[in-house]
Amino acid sequence: MNTRNASPNSAPHVTIRVSGKLFQGHLAYLEQLVQSAIECRLWPLLSLAHLEELDRAALFYLIDGENCRFALISCPSFIRVDGPGKGTRRSLAQFCSRIWPWHV
Numbered sequence: 312m313n314t315r316n317a318s319p320n321s322a323p324h325v326t327i328r329v330s331g332k333l334f335q336g337h338l339a340y341l342e343q344l345v346q347s348a349i350e351c352r353l354w355p356l357l358s359l360a361h362l363e364e365l366d367r368a369a370l371f372y373l374i375d376g377e378n379c380r381f382a383l384i385s386c387p388s389f390i391r392v393d394g395p396g397k398g399t400r401r402s403l404a405q406f407c408s409r410i411w412p413w414h415v
Contacts, residue, residue: 322354326384330361335368342372345381360385 325348329341341357348355357373365373373390377383383390 322352324356325351325353326356326358327381328358328361331363333362333365333369335366338369338372345376349380355381356384357381358385359383359387359390362387362390365390 327341327344327348333341345355345357373383
């Protein structure tokens with residue numbers, strides 16, 4: 312299943328819970344879970360509600376995959392930043408483009 316052409320709304324979902332610390336060494340396993348979901352024609356939802364810490368590699372993995380390989384749900388406040396309007400959220404890519412404009 313090519314997720315770039317598939318609508319996440321039309322695919323069944325599966326939630327992958329990420330908790331504790333997410334570092335570069337964990338990304339291969341997380342990518343394996345995401346890829347397995349895609350191969351099963353499921354849209355991966357990464358639940359980050361209990362994520363406590365992540366490194367730069369993990370942050371960029373989330374930025375690069377958000378909304379094209381998986382969706383992010385239940386993000387802690389240190390990952391999501393409130394947007395200018397009440398109740399709006401910026402994506403990780405939008406937030407990080409302000410911090411590291413050369414990346415996005």
